Amino acid sequence: MKINHHPDDATILAYAAGAVTEGFSLVLAAHMELCPHCRNRMAEANAVGGELLSELRPVAMSAGGLDNIWSRIEQEPEVAVTQPAVPAAVDGVPGVLTPYLPEGLGSLPWRSLIPGIRQYVLGGVESGRGSVRMLSIAPGTTIPHHTHMGGELTLVIKGAYEDETGRYGSGDLADLDDTVGHQPVVGRDEPCICLIATDDRLRFSGIFSRMLQPLVGI
Amino acid sequence: MLLAVTNLIPESENMAGMAVSEAVDWLTSVAKNRDRQAFEHLYDYFAPRVKSYMMRQGADESSADDLAQETMVQIWRKAHHYDPRKSAVSTWIFRVARNLQIDRLRKHKLHEVELTAEAEHNDDGLGAHERFEKRPDAEKLTALIGTLPEEQMDVVRLAFFEGLSHSEVSYQLSIPIGTVKSRIRLAFDKLRMGMGEKI
Incomplete structure (x- = not known):
């Protein structure tokens, strides 16, 4: 898989700082599972976080701080803390998404949004005023031109689309902020399935599209 | 603030x-x-x-x-x-x-x-x-961080330690969000170059 589009440095930094929504972290983790380049960038951003933590002006701990820690360690049973392993990718779907798509892509309960576009909203993922959803877009479909109030991260899982900023295929991540408007067009050969997180509402630009907004609920 | x-x-x-x-x-x-x-x-x-x-x-x-x-x-x-x-x-x-x-x-x-x-x-x-x-070589990284211009470090620190989103950083420093992002990019480019990586 040749990945050509990656998250911005500013987005990686916000992710490392923990200043993104859970929804954004899910899309970024899914991309990084597929992208060694961005795993390295994340490791660097975390290292910057560690260095900056070391530079912080220390604030003295309370007098009994260390004793409290020892008694917490002794009182609470020593459970082996294991980090849950991320399941392996199945059928091109990053493993980090598996808990949200237990039956795989094939049997997702898609809901038709507008002709040519079906969606599945991932529930229980903190997203500010936005959302995380899978979209399945029929070949040749054009998504109405829109901008975003906040940010939008789109990870292509299958198929491809093109917009003003280039062609996005499997594994590519489009990182858009509120300064960018776009009108994605899906390739003619196959449907495009992508994972999209927003942290605020979208803003459609045409009158017809704006009328659609309450209906599609994006 | x-x-x-x-x-x-x-x-x-x-x-x-x-x-x-x-x-x-x-x-x-x-x-x-x-x-x-x-x-x-x-x-x-x-x-x-x-x-x-x-x-x-x-x-x-x-x-x-x-x-x-x-x-x-x-x-x-x-x-x-x-x-x-x-x-x-x-x-x-x-x-x-x-x-x-x-x-x-x-x-x-x-x-x-x-x-x-x-x-x-x-x-x-x-x-x-x-x-x-x-x-990543921690000591080298510390030294490199010390060479970054203050205006870039302010943006990086606010994001890391105040937990601010880019639009909040932009508001707090009264600079456009595009400037927030470009300062972050410049900072990371410089760090990567210093760590001897291809950008």
Whole structure:
């Protein structure tokens, strides 16, 4: 898989700082599972976080701080803390998404949004005023031109689309902020399935599209 | 709130108190030997900094103290997960503190993947100490961070330590969001170049 589009440095930094929504972290983790380049960038951003933590002006701990820690360690049973392993990718779907798509892509309960576009909203993922959803877009479909109030991260899982900023295929991540408007067009050969997180509402630009907004609920 | 920026000026001698290799030895000894003395060295250095971090994320002093204690409890419990080939001790502790902060203060979770890209290619017959070179070199990174222009560091620090989104940083510093992002890009380009990587 040749990945050509990656998250911005500013987005990686916000992710490392923990200043993104859970929804954004899910899309970024899914991309990084597929992208060694961005795993390295994340490791660097975390290292910057560690260095900056070391530079912080220390604030003295309370007098009994260390004793409290020892008694917490002794009182609470020593459970082996294991980090849950991320399941392996199945059928091109990053493993980090598996808990949200237990039956795989094939049997997702898609809901038709507008002709040519079906969606599945991932529930229980903190997203500010936005959302995380899978979209399945029929070949040749054009998504109405829109901008975003906040940010939008789109990870292509299958198929491809093109917009003003280039062609996005499997594994590519489009990182858009509120300064960018776009009108994605899906390739003619196959449907495009992508994972999209927003942290605020979208803003459609045409009158017809704006009328659609309450209906599609994006 | 703008005062916060000036409060973030680092103390230059902080790192002087602890060599990076010492921290690796302490954390490794906590993992292998359940070494209480080594743990207390880590506590002396890191707990007051983690407390400071928690306060910048919006916790009051007593909650920040509690969160710093809990971070240290987790460090004791998870020490065996630390892999010196993958990250510096400060990086690993930062992640533990950050994830606790997200869980307790922001009340959601942060999805992550294992950042094992480097470790997978380590079957090269090098000894353990040579392998340590594979992780981002913490001392080099510290020196490089010191060379970044203040205007870039202000943006990076606000994002890391005030937990601010780019639009909040943009508002607080009264600069456009595009400028916030370009300063972050410039800072990371410079760090990567300094670490000897292709951009």
